Amino acid sequence: QVQLVESGGGLVKPGGSLRLSCAASGFTFSDYYMSWIRQAPGKGLEWVSYISSSGSTIYYADSVKGRFTISRDNAKNSLYLQMNSLRAEDTAVYYCARDVGYCSGGSCYNWFDPWGQGTLVTVSS
């Protein structure tokens, strides 16, 4: 079955770095765009970044631009998020999600399905 498993979360000091990984299985990883989405404790969902199937197109939320880098290795069926200059406000559960879509009548719709179980990143001194 389609599965996404995140890893790499943990406790890091402000200003530090962390690299998250997401291992994909059960589908042809290289065919899909992928995203990272986060959720601060007790808060709502915030999209962080996405990457196209080839890696040639990348977008970031303004809140992480210049500090986070998304990448992928299609040979390893893996998605990554390099997080630098971490701040307390980056504390959250980080989810990877598959970006699924279809086009009809000139419009292309997309959504996130499935999501991984999440990995917790805590930024604290």
Next chain:
Amino acid sequence: DIQMTQSPSSLSASVGDRVTITCRASQSISSYLNWYQQKPGKAPKLLIYAASSLQSGVPSRFSGSGSGTDFTLTISSLQPEDFATYYCQQSYSTFTFGPGTKVDIK
């Protein structure tokens, strides 16, 4: 950036009730609107995509409607497993989620 709002932020309902959650976009997003359900400690789960299409495996008591700026998620007869938080999300211009609506037991 497109902002999303949801109302109410929380509601209390009983099993069997009809529940309606509203989502509004700060500008027209056509039908680029998805709905997710999240239970405590779990990842969100897709319910509705493209405003009104039911995701495979999701019970038919869930339905979505709307286009432009105003959207609705309806649960026709609330079941015990439906107590959760519901999020809308636009995909018209990158992605933005609504703040969520928590549905709990009356």
